[in-house]
Each structure stands twice: as C-alpha cells, then as structure tokens.
Amino acid sequence: MNPQLPVKGHDEAGPATGSGDPIPRAALHFPGIRHQVVEATLGREKYAEILYHASYKSARYWCDKEAVAHGLSGIAVFEHYLHRLSRRGWGRFTVIEADAANGCADIRLDHSDFVVAQAEVCASRICYRFAGWFAGMMDWIGEDTGRPVKTLCCETQCGGDGHDHCIFAVRPRSGI
Numbered sequence: 296m297n298p299q300l301p302v303k304g305h306d307e308a309g310p311a312t313g314s315g316d317p318i319p320r321a322a323l324h325f326p327g328i329r330h331q332v333v334e335a336t337l338g339r340e341k342y343a344e345i346l347y348h349a350s351y352k353s354a355r356y357w358c359d360k361e362a363v364a365h366g367l368s369g370i371a372v373f374e375h376y377l378h379r380l381s382r383r384g385w386g387r388f389t390v391i392e393a394d395a396a397n398g399c400a401d402i403r404l405d406h407s408d409f410v411v412a413q414a415e416v417c418a419s420r421i422c423y424r425f426a427g428w429f430a431g432m433m434d435w436i437g438e439d440t441g442r443p444v445k446t447l448c449c450e451t452q453c454g455g456d457g458h459d460h461c462i463f464a465v466r467p468r469s470g471i
C-alpha cells in the first residue's frame with residue numbers, strides 16, 4: 296500500500312495534513328499536553344481503558360455511517376478508515392497486512408503525533424489511545440461480512456521507544 300500522504304514539512308514543522316500543509320509544531324503539543332494531564336490524573340491504566348472503549352465504539356459508529364455511505368466492506372473499510380485518520384494529522388497509518396476472516400491485522404503508524412509531541416518524555420508505547428479504533432473496525436468488518444470475530448488491539452512497537460515507526464497488532468481475543 297502506497298503512502299497516502301506526503302510527509303513534506305514533517306521535519307520542519309510537523310506532520311502534513313490532508314491538504315499537504317504542515318501542522319505547526321506548537322499545535323501538536325496541545326493534545327499531547329492534555330493527554331499527559333488526564334493520564335496523570337486518572338492513572339495510565341484507567342485512562343487507557345477508557346480511551347480504548349471510547350475508540351472502539353467510535354470506530355464502529357464510523358463504520359455504520361461511512362462504510363455504509365461509501366458502499367465499502369471487508370479490508371477496504373480498514374484502508375479507507377486509515378486514510379481518513381491519516382488526513383487528520385495524527386500520523387500516517389497504513390495496513391502492513393490484514394486478514395479479516397481471522398480477525399488479524401498489523402497497522403503501521405509513522406510520525407505519530409504522540410511521539411512527536413512527547414519525544415522528550417520518552418514514554419513507552421504512548422500511542423495506546425489509537426488501539427481501540429482498530430479492534431472496533433475489525434469487529435465491525437467481521438459482523439458486516441457474516442464472519443463475526445472479537446478482537447483486541449495493542450501497540451506492539453512504538454516510536455516513543457526509539458523505533459522508526461509504531462506498529463499495532465489486531466488479533467482474535469483467544470490469540471492474544
């Protein structure tokens with residue numbers, strides 16, 4: 296799958312938006328700082344749990360509206376969703392491989408806004424807030440295609456730990 300967004304401007308000012316314009320680096324810090332404050336208040340485990348469930352539900356809601364509106368099904372839903380997420384400036388999401396029939400997918404994230412905004416913190420796997428989206432998406436696809444599967448997703452590699460990019464793994468619940 297080819298990159299969906301140019302990354303021009305990333306080094307100078309931040310990830311590119313859907314229009315190709317870079318996002319000012321200062322703007323990237325706001326959600327990162329907000330995230331740190333809430334995480335410190337609730338505790339990382341509790342906050343991650345809340346975000347996971349909220350993201351899971353939001354992905355399913357998106358599928359109900361957008362996938363149906365565009366007549367998409369199967370992995371095409373996944374790819375379209377990642378394309379839309381990438382246009383929001385949270386990073387560039389791409390499918391490494393996906394097997395909807397078995398509820399498996401690996402998603403690559405380049406230039407995560409959390410890694411960019413919190414690089415100085417050196418937190419481990421700081422992009423966990425995205426994980427619920429991919430499990431919600433995969434479960435919706437399974438139901439939509441008549442092969443329901445319950446999945447979980449977690450970030451298995453993070454740019455915050457010094458890697459070049461982040462990876463999220465979606466797997467059937469029994470497979471994690």
Ligand SMILES: [Zn+2]
Nearest residue numbers: 422453454461
């Ligand atoms: Zn990450």
